[in-house]
Amino acid sequence: MNSNERPESMERIVTPKLADTFIEEKVIEVQKQVRDRKVLVALSGGIDSSVVAALLIRAIGNNTICVHVDHGLLRKGESEQVVSIFRNQMKANVAYIDASERFLKKLEGISDPEQKRKIIGTEFIAVFEEEAKKINGIEFLGQGTIYPDIVESKCVKTHHNVGGLPENLRFKLVEPIKFLFKDEVRVVGKQLGLPDSIIHRQPFPGPGLGVRCTGAITRDRLMAVRESDAILREEFAEAGLEDKVWQYFTIVPDYRSTGVRNGQRIWDWPVIIRAVNTKDAMTATIEEIPWSLLNKITRRILTEVKGVNRVLYDLSPKPCATIEWE
Numbered sequence: 199m200n201s202n203e204r205p206e207s208m209e210r211i212v213t214p215k216l217a218d219t220f221i222e223e224k225v226i227e228v229q230k231q232v233r234d235r236k237v238l239v240a241l242s243g244g245i246d247s248s249v250v251a252a253l254l255i256r257a258i259g260n261n262t263i264c265v266h267v268d269h270g271l272l273r274k275g276e277s278e279q280v281v282s283i284f285r286n287q288m289k290a291n292v293a294y295i296d297a298s299e300r301f302l303k304k305l306e307g308i309s310d311p312e313q314k315r316k317i318i319g320t321e322f323i324a325v326f327e328e329e330a331k332k333i334n335g336i337e338f339l340g341q342g343t344i345y346p347d348i349v350e351s352k353c354v355k356t357h358h359n360v361g362g363l364p365e366n367l368r369f370k371l372v373e374p375i376k377f378l379f380k381d382e383v384r385v386v387g388k389q390l391g392l393p394d395s396i397i398h399r400q401p402f403p404g405p406g407l408g409v410r411c412t413g414a415i416t417r418d419r420l421m422a423v424r425e426s427d428a429i430l431r432e433e434f435a436e437a438g439l440e441d442k443v444w445q446y447f448t449i450v451p452d453y454r455s456t457g458v459r460n461g462q463r464i465w466d467w468p469v470i471i472r473a474v475n476t477k478d479a480m481t482a483t484i485e486e487i488p489w490s491l492l493n494k495i496t497r498r499i500l501t502e503v504k505g506v507n508r509v510l511y512d513l514s515p516k517p518c519a520t521i522e523w524e
C-alpha cells in the first residue's frame with residue numbers, strides 16, 4: 199500500500215470516542231518516532247496546524263516548538279488570539295515572529311498575483327528557516343497536511359508545501375493527521391481541548407489578506423481590507439451566520455471611484471463583500487444575506503473604514519468566478 203493512501207479499514211472519525219482512540223494511537227506513534235527530540239511546528243492558527251500542535255503537545259509536551267510568523271497579512275487580532283490561546287490555554291512553547299515589515303517591503307510595487315504568492319511563500323520559508331537555526335537540536339517538522347492536500351496535490355498550501363522547503367531545512371516530517379478529512383480534524387481538535395474559535399475558523403489562504411488587497415499591496419488598502427473584514431466577521435457572528443456560511447471576507451481592489459463627503463468630492467476605494475458556500479471549494483454558491491444586514495454592514499464600513507466610499511456585494515458563483523479575487 200502507498201504510504202500516502204488512507205487505509206481502507208480506517209473508520210471515519212465522527213464521534214468524540216473515535217477521536218479519543220485516534221489521539222491515543224497517534225500520541226504513541228509520535229512518541230516512538232520522536233522520542234526525546236524536538237519538533238518545530240509552523241502555527242498559523244488555522245485548524246490543521248493547530249490540531250497538529252495540540253497533538254504534539256499531548257505527545258511530547260514542551261519539546262513541541264511552535265513558531266507563529268506574522269507576515270502582516272493576517273486578519274485583525276488573529277496573531278494575538280492564536281498566540282494567547284496556545285500560550286495560555288494549551289501551555290505551549292510559542293515563538294511569535296513579527297515579520298510584517300519585511301513582507302510588506304518585499305511586496306512593494308508587485309502587482310502580479312502569482313508573483314505575490316511566490317514572494318509570500320519564499321519569504322515565509324526564509325523567516326521560518328532563520329528561526330529554526332536559532333533553536334538547537336531540531337530534527338523534526340510537524341506538518342498539518344490533511345488527506346485532501348495529498349489527494350489534490352495541486353492544492354498548494356504554502357505553509358504545508360513540503361516540496362517548497364529548501365535543501366538545508368531538511369527535517370524529518372511528523373504528519374499525524376495526514377489521513378484525516380476536515381470534518382474529522384475538527385472532531386479531533388475538539389477532543390484535544392482546542393476552543394471553538396479555532397475549531398470553527400473559516401478557511402484562510404496562506405497568502406492571507408495579500409490576495410484580497412488586489413494588485414500592488416499598499417498600507418492604506420491593506421488597512422481597509424483588515425478593518426472591513428473585521429466588521430463583516432463581527433456582524434456575521436452577531437447575526438448567527440458564523441457557522442452557516444463557509445467563507446466570507448472583503449476585498450479592496452486597486453481602483454478608485456468618485457464620491458462625496460461633507461460637501462467635498464472624494465476619490466476613494468470600494469470594498470467588495472464576498473460570502474460563499476461550498477463543500478470542496480471546487481464550486482461555490484452565493485449566500486443570500488438579508489438586505490437589512492447588508493445595509494448595516496455597508497453603513498458601518500462607510501463610516502468606520504478610512505478611505506472607502508462604496509460597498510459592493512459580489513454575486514458571482516464559482517464557476518466562473520473563483521472564490522478569491524486573485
Ligand code: XMP
Nearest residue numbers: 354355356401402403404405479520521522
Ligand atoms: P479559489 O479562489 O481558487 O479558492 O476559488 C478556493 C479555496 O482556496 C483558498 N485559496 C488558497 N489557499 N493558498 C491557500 O492556502 C492560496 O494561495 C490560496 N488561494 C486560494 C481560498 O481561500 C478558497 O478557500
